[in-house]
């Protein structure tokens with residue numbers, strides 16, 4: 001068995017009478033030749049690493065360029081003051097996404113999901129929820145199965161497919177995970193993934209000075225919030241008119257046709273603004289010294 | 290596909306290619322050197338040179354040379370750590386024709402007169418590829434347990450080593466042979482499915498015609514969080 005399409009996973013679910021996450025678990029057991037217990041132990045360690053990363057955030061660290069750091073703490077304090085326009089959950093999601101993505105930019109330990117640049121999205125939607133062990137397993141296997149399908153059919157690297165492939169994929173993983181833990185069906189997971197991807201389609205990868213800092217940290221926020229909306233829509237019974245595998249395919253095509261300036265080369269978009277170029281020059285001057 | 294390539298690696302940021310991969314390259318160099326590194330000249334090519342400082346590529350390479358894995362929280366402070374551990378290093382830029390954009394050349398001397406010249410690239414997602422060892426073209430990734438053997442290019446050395454591995458129940462996944470000239474020194478790179486034990490490597494080391502052996506033990510299949518601080 002392979003994780004080459006969402007349809008394949010749905011078929012396995014029907015054939016074997018398994019939940020989405022159980023199909024992914026079975027795949028891992030087969031692929032790495034481990035026992036289900038070993039597989040679960042490893043994914044729970046991954047979860048622990050995400051939690052540790054969140055707990056280690058202080059807001060004190062700054063990135064090597066000095067562009068990034070401290071915003072997650074600003075958001076946390078704003079939320080604590082009760083000033084957020086959003087409810088408790090979504091405002092916590094935003095603070096968590098900023099904190100985790102900043103931790104990455106500031107050389108703290110994180111879990112790539114699916115990449116380091118997009119590491120804040122998935123933990124941001126999960127950590128504020130009080131999940132039991134079963135829900136953690138449901139969420140993480142579902143998310144990694146979705147990411148594997150997108151990696152096989154399209155791309156998960158900004159250098160290949162733009163930010164839609166990185167933050168877009170992270171958002172789709174997070175959306176599917178949320179539907180899974182709320183008891184949604186496989187079809188609903190598929191719709192959430194499709195909607196999350198569709199809403200970020202075309203997003204370019206344009207990191208200032210080529211560093212995973214600007215706009216990456218804040219893009220984790222849109223990835224996470226988009227995931228929550230897509231999951232809620234799917235749970236409300238709203239469907240994607242374009243089937244999920246076709247959406248993934250389309251995202252891959254958009255990525256392949258994306259000009260090279262918008263694929264992590266730091267030659268276009270925000271990287272090519274006067275301010276973006278100034279940061280690059282400053283970094284290069286430092287390099288010459 | 291391994292789902293833990295989607296959910297993982299657990300690593301110190303900011304970039305799996307420029308930071309995690311760089312740490313692996315440094316760690317690989319330390320392993321293949323086979324002793325404590327004392328002086329290292331690190332040359333950065335392409336994107337490693339251009340954005341390396343901002344990504345901590347330099348720190349990650351030095352950290353790897355000091356034995357740090359990609360999730361080691363000391364990576365950002367690798368320069369300070371190098372001072373403490375007595376590793377002298379220089380970092381500069383180099384232009385290599387036809388090399389992968391994320392490539393480093395590490396020229397390192399170690400305790401006991403060891404020396405290694407290694408060129409390796411970071412392929413993305415933290416995966417690496419060693420391209421050259423002591424001027425000889427190779428390609429291996431560290432995804433397997435890897436034996437790097439310098440031997441005299443005599444008939445039989447290859448058969449002897451593979452025969453012994455077979456007897457030890459160690460399965461050879463890939464093998465490449467390179468030599469500088471007929472009858473001279475040769476280099477054997479053997480990737481194995483099973484881990485080797487130290488005394489098994491030692492045993493191979495003492496075979497006739499073997500000049501030196503280094504052994505890279507594949508990263509453990511856990512989350513690597515032994516460095517919890």
Ligand code: SF4
Pocket residue numbers: 117118157158159162163164166167204205206207211212213214215216217219264
């Ligand atoms: S802009 Fe590029 S580097 Fe930044 S998060 Fe998006 S894909 Fe990653």
